[in-house]
Amino acid sequence: MSSSKIPAEFQLIERIQAMLASAAAEKGVILGIGDDCAVLEGAEGKYLLVTTDMLIEDVHFSRAFSSLHEIGQKAMIVNISDIAAMGGEPRFAFISLAFPSSFSLEEFDQLWEGMIEVARRYSLLVLGGDTNASFPQLNDHGLVINITLIGEVQPSELISRQGAGEGDLILLTGQIGDSAAGLDLLTSRRFFAQAASGSKPEDICCYQQAVQRHRVPVVRLSESRIISRHHLATAMIDVSDGVATDLRHLLCPRLGGQREMGELGAILWPEKIPVSEAAAKVARMLGKEPLTYALCGGEDYELLFTATPDQAYKAKELIERQTLTSVSIIGEITEKVKGIHLIDGQGQIAPFLAAGFDHFKR
């Protein structure tokens, strides 16, 4: 029997989903595998949101690029972002760690303080965990972090990936591209040094912003709460794998949707996509396409959501007024085309082809 290699992450998830398809119908389960969080019945009529995320050193983060304090912050933030993506609030965290043998108590404290700082900021309690020795072969660089987060949401305020419909507008909080641009800068240090030496101060500021946002992403929790409390979105996801990839999840609900997979399409308006100034500058310097950072970059942790046109403008207005975070209306959901399309200046529609971020390809 020939031995097939482990497929890319999304295929593996589909394989697991197929094996677990019956789970969603069980007592106490509102939503099974396939969204940002699983949704369970909780106390006092609320729903519980549960998400888990494993981070491996030199796969998901690098101590060459980020301090342990930043790595701890980000590990917590990416999980909070999954709770925010469903309209909920984070409550409890369970942290498993594996340390390389060279890890010192000071290093532990830096990592831990980063996690706890974010937990405190969002009134999140660490209630359990597990500490372990990492792989004996890896004397250094063997850090593994797994965080399971439990959040809460009122049933009427839950927002899933399923629910977008023909004519809905597509919205995005904040600006995108920073994280991918920052990672590009970090991995091409030579360019960074060259560029920095000959760069204007405002450019250096932009580079630093991109790098910093890669190290410690934003958390759009207040924005998510406005959307969920006012029932403004028909579907929502956080941008972890790139707008293009994550938008596809809003077009192809995987479990128990009313419509067939891939029945919906999206048309994006390139000039409306909020590429950050920093990402644009980095792209110019490194000879890249700013829209690639923005649509395929990943790890922006902005909220991508769909809403009926009147709710869309209300969401934009409310969020911008209450949080000062900008909201962009970047396209619309359609049944006329399948998948994601871009519309150019002449009104021509062309399919968007580039693939998103995939942990197995990185």
Added chain:
Amino acid sequence: MSSSKIPAEFQLIERIQAMLASAAAEKGVILGIGDDCAVLEGAEGKYLLVTTDMLIEDVHFSRAFSSLHEIGQKAMIVNISDIAAMGGEPRFAFISLAFPSSFSLEEFDQLWEGMIEVARRYSLLVLGGDTNASFPQLNDHGLVINITLIGEVQPSELISRQGAGEGDLILLTGQIGDSAAGLDLLTSRRFFAQAASGSKPEDICCYQQAVQRHRVPVVRLSESRIISRHHLATAMIDVSDGVATDLRHLLCPRLGGQREMGELGAILWPEKIPVSEAAAKVARMLGKEPLTYALCGGEDYELLFTATPDQAYKAKELIERQTLTSVSIIGEITEKVKGIHLIDGQGQIAPFLAAGFDHFKR
């Protein structure tokens, strides 16, 4: 500043606990860090039990000693055992995996089938997960498994580590020592081969039993449910780190107990400790002390609990009748001595000194 090495697991847990001491007083939290599971308010007046456990290849398991199917089974079982230790029933699992690059789809299926087989047996649903590439430096042997389990228990049936009192008897389900003896056999394959060639068939059977029990431990879920439904225990824990180490947790409740740390002691009756026949035979062959396997071995996943004398005999009778699992009364809780003591044939009491199993020393 000198850099101190990461301390052994228990010290690290104490350090984390000290940082998180306030967590237990929060809304919705019944028990914070420091027991087998965290305890939260759940739906319909029930309590939720949450536990998380990370397993690292060649630290916690070895593919040289166990098949991937067995590794998957054990990963699920050790978490179910934490739920059983508090009197609850497992409901939902969240699995994070990191695979080495050489991992094949067939290998994934073997591991997954092991986990799902156990999940099905205990009506446990897998509701989420995360799949990742493991450390790039580890082409092989880089498997990481993290399981977070959510269980349920009626508030009146919850059993914590806190609650043992003077005069309580100490009870243990089943027999102990197999897992440590099995691991010893596996790590001393030369002895195993020699012994097997010159051994009687019944001895070989014993060796195989010990090895098998190391690979796939028992789950004492029915036994736990009898204890919790009938309110038979004052405190309970599962034997993961060795009876001696785990018993200490019942003497020194770490969080919010009514008594000072270490105020209680335990006297064990060596002749009552249910050392398995297999462990005794392996000890004889390898020139070891059977009681060391039994008290310091770890990974037996039997239930260790305390009960008032009349409840103790009732527990023994009910469990043995309803499950066919033997229950041994192995000692008593006392305030006369501190820590764990053994009483010898002449009635002399001597402190028990050997340390338990610790993941960082392994």
